[in-house]
Amino acid sequence: MAKIETAERPAPGRPTEDRVFVLPNAVVVLDGVTSRRPPDRNGGWYAQVLGTELTGLLTSDGDLADLLATAITRVTTRYDLVPGDAPSSTIAIARWTDEEIDTLVLADSPIVAFGPTTTVIADTRLAELRGVASPITDWKNREGGYWVAEADPEAAHRAVRTTLPRAGIGTVIMATDGVSCGVDDYRIFPDWETVxxxxxxxGPEAVLDDVRTAELSDPERTRWPRYKTHDDQALAIIHLDN
Structure with a gap:
């Protein structure tokens, strides 16, 4: 059996667009993004409906990319979403058996597995484009750009995927970029072992507190240039028995 902890917090002043779904043998973390011409259906809505669809499919043992592609296709068809002009979401999936841990990461919501060594499963394509390509949205879901769950199921097969042996792995951390920024951008945590x-x-809430404290120390966003002062935060910790 696995013990799973979560910690979530919205950016001040609005509902969170992050979502965490917990199953007996899987966890899904999503970070919704509202489209450029936002309809009533925003990023949080999309993360919710896509996560719900995906968790229903995860009861099977199919390939994670295939299951995600099916979920994207079903949501796109059901709600008549248009590629390039629809809400989107990052995706992180961890699913385990007695022998293996399958992971999938699409866009900037990393997974970190702690065992004899620390394994970081991250999709860095969006980060690599920042400061190079403008506007970033023009490079969404296209060759040479970055990939995210939206209205194009092809994105699912562009995700970063890894299968790890379960033996020796005691803990898995999953986070949206409102948490991982503490390691990747702010460097207030020197590494994931510190997290x-x-x-x-x-406790998990302390990680969120430390990120918020750092952001409050830089309200003008000069030390750490960023689009907004605070982001939504979601963190999931899977404690595995071995």
């Missing part, structure tokens, strides 16, 4: 230590000694 795990904080979770172990102070």
């Amino acid at each position: 795990l230590e904080i979770i172990t000694t102070r």
Whole structure:
């Protein structure tokens, strides 16, 4: 059996667009993004409907990319979404058996597995485009750009996928970029081992607190240039028995 902890927090002043779905042998973390011409259906709505569709499919043992492609296709068809002009979402999936852990990461919501070594499963294509390509949205779901779950099921097969042996892996962390920025951008956590230590000694909420404290120390966004002062935060911790 696995023990699963979660911590979630919206950016101040609006509902969160992050979502976390927990199954007996899988966790899905999504970070919704509202489209450029936002309809009533925003990024949080899309993350919710896509996550719900996907978790229903995860009860099978199919390939994660195939299951995600099916979920995207069903949601796109059901709600008549248009590629390039629809809400979107990052996706992180971890699913485990007694022998293996399958992971899938699409856009900037990483997964970190802790065992004899630390394995970071991350999709860095969006980060690599920032500061190089403008506007970033013109490079969404196209060759040479970055890929995210939207109204094009092809994105599912462009995800970063890894299968790890379960033996020796004690903990898996999944996070949206409102948390991973503490490691990747702000560097207030020197590494993911530090994040795990904080979770172990102070609890998951302390990680969110530390990121918020850092952001409040830079309200003009000069030390850490970013689109907004605060982002939604979602963190999931899977404690595996071995």
